[in-house]
Amino acid sequence: YRPSSAYDSPYWTTNSGAPVWNNNSSLTVGLRGPILLEDYHLVEKLANFDRERIPERVVHARGASAKGFFETTHDISKLTCADFLRGPGVQTPIIARFSTVIHERGSPETLRDPRGFAVKFYTREGNFDLVGNNFPVFFIRDGMKFPDMVHALKPNPKSHIQENWRVLDFFSHHPESLHMFTFLFDDIGIPQDYRHMDGSGVNTYTLINKVGKAHYVKFHWRPTCGVKSLLEDEAIKVGGSNHSHATQDLYDSIVAGNYPEWKLFIQIIDPDHEDKYEFDPLDVTKTWPEDIVPLQPVGRMVLNKNIDNFFAENEQLAFCPGIVVPGVYYSDDKLLQTRIFSYSDTQRHRLGPNYLQLPVNAPKCAHHNNHHEGFMNIMHRDEEVNYFPSRYDHIGHAERYPTPAAIYTGKRERCIIQKENNFKQPGERYRSFTPDRKERFITRWIDALSDPRVTHEIRSIWISYWSQADKSLGQKLASRLNVRPSL
DSSP, X not given: OOXXXXXXXXXXXXXXXXXXXXXXXXXXXXXXXXXXXXXHHHHHHHHHHHTOOXXXXXXOOSEEEEEEEEEEOSXXXXXOOOGGGXXXXXXXXXXXXXXXXXXXXXSOTTSSOOEEEEEEEEEBTEEEEEEEESSSXXXXXXXXXXXXXXXXXXOOTTTOOOOHHHHHHHHTTOGGGHHHHHHXXXXXXXXXXXXXXXXXXXXXXXXXXXXXXXXXXXXXXXXXXOOOBOOHHHHHHHHHHOXXXXXXXXXXXXXTTOOOEEEEEEEEEOGGGGGGSSSOTTOTTOOOOTTTSOOEEEEEEEEEEEOSOHIIIIISOOOOTTOOOTTEEOOOOHHHHHHHHHHHHHHHHHHOTTXXXXXXXXXXXXXXXXXXXXXXXXXXXXXXXXXXXXXXXXXXXXXXXXXXXXXXXOOOOOOOOSOOOOSHHHHHHHHTSOHXXXXXXXXXXXXXXXXXXXXXXXXXXXXXXXXXXXXXXXXXXXXXXXXXXXO
């Protein structure tokens, strides 16, 4: 039984099913007397209304979702034993959510901000959540810094205004952020809409095949309609006329039968050979150069159905990078290791401990465990045995499947990775820009560094960083800001 509001009653009722003969007027003493507390329907109606809003996401609060399918188009069974990737032609139902990151649920979709790109695969072996962004790198490589990073990017707690001086102050301590800023302050920092942007798993995962061989993997989505962005003047016009333009574009495109589609590619590195690269494959602030680690096609995602209800299938939709299936596993990427805990923890706070029982989050395959009771439990149970093992309950262990078999040795440490190499890839990306694109990138940095509360010290640090990435870039920033670069 699944509760439904699909007009299965010819008249209004209370939540408990009692008929409501008047849904227009409160119960009063006489025609003009005070309202009676015994008006159960009124109290219930107001109480439900007062609780309609759940805590919004700390990040990715503003978003839109759609449903569709993923189809495997290429055979990668040599790399993974994942059932949904078992061969060409296999289709798996999915739901995808796109989002801005920093601002509130009602904020415009035209702000310069990373975009979330999350896909939930409803496979025959359970759900797989591929939770990423539209950029292939991230600001920081250690989750210890994540709360502080979000605080710096969020509005000032005193004025509730997002301010450049706070952002530049925090990241001046973290030069690994430069690579991410070459994406965020680039033209692609404001996507035209959700259909015209790339997606990336960002973190390094692991694929394991049926004999237990593991490979590091990066996931990449490429839109078939191409990548398009908004420049500042365009973003002001679009956002000023419709602050939900990307949500509407996604919805209207599906209604019109113009189904958004992305191709999925992977990059593969053998962990046995990871030392030969000048970057650490587990460093989330680095890309894997495609000329060294080529893209391999895997499949395609098509969004061909809009969600039925925004609250049920967008606000209650919950993702966690820890939700994987046999054949896909984590790596020792420090940021991924942190996200495995943090994402599920925030959903338990936001939606409750049984959030995976909500229809949009629940697996579509058969599933069974003894996790039960707690707030908002909607699982029907009539069994008498809720412990394991038992001679009365014959449900046992699943067949064992391969997982990475790495052996770890070392002492407890809090340390920075050895191959930081913070400046090479940002410099290479900047030099790949056309002259006009470089100029817009520089202009955005001049604007940010011209914040009156950005100190001379902070400006000097940033000019030093950009000089180490590209000498000419540092010189141009220094000249326009009248600051001497100091390496």
